[in-house]
Amino acid sequence: MQDTLIEAIALRHAYQAGKPVLNDVNLAIKAGEVVAVLGPNGTGKTTLIHALLGSVAAQFEQLTLFGERQHGQHRKRALQRQIGVMMQVAGLTANLTVTEQLTLFASYYGTPIPVPELLQRFALTELATTQFGNLSGGQRQRLLFAIAVCGAPKLVFLDEPSLGMDITARHLMWQQVKWLRQQGCGVLLTTHYLEEVVALADRVVVLGHGSVTTELSMDVFKAQAAHADISIEQHYLTLIGAQQHVDDLSE
Numbered sequence: 001m002q003d004t005l006i007e008a009i010a011l012r013h014a015y016q017a018g019k020p021v022l023n024d025v026n027l028a029i030k031a032g033e034v035v036a037v038l039g040p041n042g043t044g045k046t047t048l049i050h051a052l053l054g055s056v057a058a059q060f061e062q063l064t065l066f067g068e069r070q071h072g073q074h075r076k077r078a079l080q081r082q083i084g085v086m087m088q089v090a091g092l093t094a095n096l097t098v099t100e101q102l103t104l105f106a107s108y109y110g111t112p113i114p115v116p117e118l119l120q121r122f123a124l125t126e127l128a129t130t131q132f133g134n135l136s137g138g139q140r141q142r143l144l145f146a147i148a149v150c151g152a153p154k155l156v157f158l159d160e161p162s163l164g165m166d167i168t169a170r171h172l173m174w175q176q177v178k179w180l181r182q183q184g185c186g187v188l189l190t191t192h193y194l195e196e197v198v199a200l201a202d203r204v205v206v207l208g209h210g211s212v213t214t215e216l217s218m219d220v221f222k223a224q225a226a227h228a229d230i231s232i233e234q235h236y237l238t239l240i241g242a243q244q245h246v247d248d249l250s251e
């Protein structure tokens, strides 16, 4: 049986009293598994990652991280180090070069991935001496992804990692996610690109207004679409209850 890396039961969070963003969300990620968390804008995907990391004060019935029960917001440093995180908003020092950034972040870990390997894996070799402030949006995303995995984590949270990436960079990112999975890493991926979900995910979790509305394996997701003779995109729109809305707009 695969190891469960993280398991949350009845995760709840509200930024403002009386306005819950996460409502009793259950989520588990196993070693070597890519779980795509999907849902329309504002349904709580980023908040879910913050809640798991303890960067917001979420409540839960139970949260287990690498087999250890967690209490409140605190996460032990030793456990945090085993998690790689790439969030949508991440500021890095503008005047440090790509190599300097990677060297700095890798130095926080005991057995990091060597910087030359990171440069090569994330197609950053030609940008090695470029300062962060002079990188394009997609190049910054590649660097942020490399930083997220530089400590050879067991679990990775990727919040819309391919935002702004060109097609080549996106495919390169996919290869690296597949490589992480081969290493036994568990991956939580949020994305609005369904082709990415089909290429990478083993399991799909759909959030609607902060609750899990659908959870199914990628095989079942694809089979349901094939059975209904509709595209993956149409199937997803049906699952989130938006197909009728799209049909109405196109009439």
Ligand SMILES: Nc1ncnc2c1ncn2[C@@H]1O[C@H](COP(=O)(O)OP(=O)(O)OP(=O)(O)O)[C@@H](O)[C@H]1O
Residues within 6 Å of the ligand: 015, 016, 021, 039, 040, 041, 042, 043, 044, 045, 046, 047, 048
């Ligand atoms: N720091 C905050 N303070 C107050 N409300 C917040 C905060 N961050 C997010 N929210 C609200 O919480 C809800 C969920 O936001 P979240 O960013 O988790 O959604 P998301 O599913 O990741 O969206 P997207 O697909 O647009 O990235 C939204 O209504 C958002 O306005």
